[in-house]
Amino acid sequence: MPMLHTVNKSPFERRTLDTALRHAVKGAAILLIEDGVYAAFDGTVVADKVKAALSDHKIYVLGPDVSARGMSEHHVIDGINVVDYGGFVDLVTEYDKVQSWL
Amino acid sequence: MPMLHTVNKSPFERRTLDTALRHAVKGAAILLIEDGVYAAFDGTVVADKVKAALSDHKIYVLGPDVSARGMSEHHVIDGINVVDYGGFVDLVTEYDKVQSWL
Amino acid sequence: MKLSVLVNEGPYQHQSADSAIQFTKAALAKGHEVFRVFFYHDGVNNGTSYAVPPQDDRNITQEWTSLAKEHDLDLVVCIAAAQRRGILDENESKRQGKDGFNIAEGFRISGLGQLIEAGIQSDRLVIFGD
Amino acid sequence: MKLSVLVNEGPYQHQSADSAIQFTKAALAKGHEVFRVFFYHDGVNNGTSYAVPPQDDRNITQEWTSLAKEHDLDLVVCIAAAQRRGILDENESKRQGKDGFNIAEGFRISGLGQLIEAGIQSDRLVIFGD
Amino acid sequence: MAEPWEDDEVDGPVRKFMYVNRRAPYGTIYALESLEVVLIAAAFEQDVSLVFMDDGVYQIKKEQNTDAIGVKNFSPTYRALEGYDVEKLYVEKESLESRGLTTDDLIVPVQVVENDQLAELMEEQEVILSF
Amino acid sequence: MAEPWEDDEVDGPVRKFMYVNRRAPYGTIYALESLEVVLIAAAFEQDVSLVFMDDGVYQIKKEQNTDAIGVKNFSPTYRALEGYDVEKLYVEKESLESRGLTTDDLIVPVQVVENDQLAELMEEQEVILSF
Numbered sequence: 001m002p003m004l005h006t007v008n009k010s011p012f013e014r015r016t017l018d019t020a021l022r023h024a025v026k027g028a029a030i031l032l033i034e035d036g037v038y039a040a041f042d043g044t045v046v047a048d049k050v051k052a053a054l055s056d057h058k059i060y061v062l063g064p065d066v067s068a069r070g071m072s073e074h075h076v077i078d079g080i081n082v083v084d085y086g087g088f089v090d091l092v093t094e095y096d097k098v099q100s101w102l
Numbered sequence: 103m104p105m106l107h108t109v110n111k112s113p114f115e116r117r118t119l120d121t122a123l124r125h126a127v128k129g130a131a132i133l134l135i136e137d138g139v140y141a142a143f144d145g146t147v148v149a150d151k152v153k154a155a156l157s158d159h160k161i162y163v164l165g166p167d168v169s170a171r172g173m174s175e176h177h178v179i180d181g182i183n184v185v186d187y188g189g190f191v192d193l194v195t196e197y198d199k200v201q202s203w204l
Numbered sequence: 205m206k207l208s209v210l211v212n213e214g215p216y217q218h219q220s221a222d223s224a225i226q227f228t229k230a231a232l233a234k235g236h237e238v239f240r241v242f243f244y245h246d247g248v249n250n251g252t253s254y255a256v257p258p259q260d261d262r263n264i265t266q267e268w269t270s271l272a273k274e275h276d277l278d279l280v281v282c283i284a285a286a287q288r289r290g291i292l293d294e295n296e297s298k299r300q301g302k303d304g305f306n307i308a309e310g311f312r313i314s315g316l317g318q319l320i321e322a323g324i325q326s327d328r329l330v331i332f333g334d
Numbered sequence: 335m336k337l338s339v340l341v342n343e344g345p346y347q348h349q350s351a352d353s354a355i356q357f358t359k360a361a362l363a364k365g366h367e368v369f370r371v372f373f374y375h376d377g378v379n380n381g382t383s384y385a386v387p388p389q390d391d392r393n394i395t396q397e398w399t400s401l402a403k404e405h406d407l408d409l410v411v412c413i414a415a416a417q418r419r420g421i422l423d424e425n426e427s428k429r430q431g432k433d434g435f436n437i438a439e440g441f442r443i444s445g446l447g448q449l450i451e452a453g454i455q456s457d458r459l460v461i462f463g464d
Numbered sequence: 465m466a467e468p469w470e471d472d473e474v475d476g477p478v479r480k481f482m483y484v485n486r487r488a489p490y491g492t493i494y495a496l497e498s499l500e501v502v503l504i505a506a507a508f509e510q511d512v513s514l515v516f517m518d519d520g521v522y523q524i525k526k527e528q529n530t531d532a533i534g535v536k537n538f539s540p541t542y543r544a545l546e547g548y549d550v551e552k553l554y555v556e557k558e559s560l561e562s563r564g565l566t567t568d569d570l571i572v573p574v575q576v577v578e579n580d581q582l583a584e585l586m587e588e589q590e591v592i593l594s595f
Numbered sequence: 596m597a598e599p600w601e602d603d604e605v606d607g608p609v610r611k612f613m614y615v616n617r618r619a620p621y622g623t624i625y626a627l628e629s630l631e632v633v634l635i636a637a638a639f640e641q642d643v644s645l646v647f648m649d650d651g652v653y654q655i656k657k658e659q660n661t662d663a664i665g666v667k668n669f670s671p672t673y674r675a676l677e678g679y680d681v682e683k684l685y686v687e688k689e690s691l692e693s694r695g696l697t698t699d700d701l702i703v704p705v706q707v708v709e710n711d712q713l714a715e716l717m718e719e720q721e722v723i724l725s726f
Contacts, residue, residue, distance in 0.1 A: 015115055022710050023717065035492075085532075204342070288346050356665065
């Protein structure tokens with residue numbers, strides 16, 4: 001399995017998500033955590049970019065960080081999977097290694 | 103006098119400079135410090151945006167932060183003034199107040 | 205699997221420490237071994253015994269201490285980063301001629317080699333930071 | 335003019351504290367009055383007496399202490415932020431039942447009102463942070 | 465209305481203070497500790513404005529539930545601001561729109577402003593605290 | 596060549612470690628403390644690569660002079676890496692170009708790679724430490 005990339009920065013303030021996507025090979029997964037979860041929602045100026053990335057990557061978002069921020073799982077972009085901390089652990093073990101784009 | 107806006111973030115990683123420029127009235131000044139100084143140089147992908155801002159704003163860059171980073175004052179965009187910490191203090195007192203875009 | 209965790213920011217200022225705690229708990233709950241949690245950069249501030257956060261909020265250092273006790277976790281604070289930032293154990297305090305020390309229960313201070321060792325010995329290294 | 339300075343990040347991790355020191359020195363050299371330097375968020379970590387940075391680099395806390403001594407500067411660490419992060423003076427240490435305290439010479443711990451007062455009393459407030 | 469803590473008040477002119485909130489909650493502590501400043505500042509009876517812009521608009525998003533991250537949910541406190549006579553709350557329109565949010569998503573009533581209006585408002589202040 | 600500290604070495608297989616440097620020097624400490632990890636790691640005789648990308652390329656900019664900011668200039672240490680057998684230094688082409696830099700601006704010899712080559716290189720690693 002290729003690797004898991006984690007992104008914890010808001011896509012509206014930093015270029016971290018762009019950088020992660022540019023360096024993820026086809027089949028690599030992206031996990032959005034902390035302020036990175038804001039990239040997961042429909043109706044934002046970054047939503048199209050994220051949807052396009054779904055053709056090459058599985059994208060996950062950390063549910064606890066979504067709820068904390070008052071964002072609704074109903075508005076998560078179709079095709080993005082919501083996981084809890086247990087799911088985060090599973091992703092870490094399923095993929096070969098983890099690259100944290102801090 | 104309108105206010106002085108300070109920007110301390112790299113224009114390549116964050117949107118802070120854009121935000122500062124979008125909220126600076128005509129005549130307000132911009133001072134680039136710390137990693138913000140990287141916006142002051144010719145030949146980068148952000149140089150055109152910074153040059154355009156010179157028509158509405160005086161732009162200053164902190165010389166000590168330029169030298170620390172091995173950047174050359176010779177490559178500073180024409181029209182941007184290089185100041186030292188004393189000059190930073192002068193700007194703070196000349197302009198009516200300071201907004202730090204952190 | 206054998207996992208290690210690296211924490212690069214201090215408690216409260218960034219969510220990193222909270223995320224690391226939740227991740228570590230979940231990994232232990234799933235039966236994984238957590239080989240080591242290493243604290244680097246401002247992460248060393250997770251290990252201060254002097255913090256007294258508001259009672260209606262979490263106490264991050266205490267959560268680490270409890271986790272360490274329950275699961276025999278190895279919590280290692282980088283010595284070089286700790287010296288820069290003022291985290292001392294009793295030995296370091298004496299060596300540096302300070303009056304007291306502030307390393308919290310369950311944490312130990314050691315060298316960066318412990319981070320490299322965690323990278324070598326663990327199946328996965330997960331980093332939390334800013 | 336009367337200036338005040340707000341420092342929002344700890345020493346070393348970000349350049350903010352260094353910038354604040356250089357700015358404060360330059361303001362004093364130009365004959366301005368520095369009414370107060372207030373330390374908030376992780377900025378409170380500027381006030382730890384326990385740090386022992388490498389000898390070939392600057393010691394940020396000592397620079398503040400020297401500046402305070404030479405220019406009778408008022409260095410105020412926010413009490414709420416300090417409690418969260420483990421910066422204690424002798425009184426707070428006793429009150430919280432801790433074994434020691436780590437506030438550095440020249441710093442005092444006080445409330446957020448001191449920041450508002452600095453905003454009211456000073457001609458300019460300059461903020462350094464991340 | 466006089467409150468007991470107002471004895472602590474500093475003498476001097478009333479100044480225009482603006483608190484500019486630009487960061488999302490929970491990812492960093494700035495939102496919470498900014499709110500703590502605003503609450504303390506209320507006792508000083510200055511002319512206070514709060515701005516929510518960039519990711520700061522997320523601070524006042526409805527329905528925050530922090531149970532699963534183990535962090536205190538401080539968003540209800542924004543509702544208490546009115547009781548402290550902090551009533552000038554501005555939100556930048558572009559910040560809301562680019563995030564797909566409307567005022568219906570917000571926990572408190574706010575005045576929505578364009579970025580150039582906000583720039584003018586900032587120029588009118590005497591002290592700006594940016595978080 | 597055996598060095599005295601190699602007695603400390605941990606037994607185990609040689610693993611592929613990559614250090615990814617993405618931040619500018621001095622604005623934050625990550626560049627300096629990343630370099631400190633690399634120097635210690637050298638004693639462990641693993642297979643080490645260093646990547647400089649995004650603002651990380653500024654870490655190895657020539658002619659850094661920190662006298663006026665009062666901070667230690669640690670850039671000469673990058674020149675010492677070769678002596679520690681750390682010889683695989685990669686710089687991302689796009690990061691250099693968007694900043695108007697060329698390899699002539701850099702303090703050490705590096706291999707310039709495209710972002711997709713870099714992505715492949717990352718996939719080949721066993722441990723990635725990102726700063």
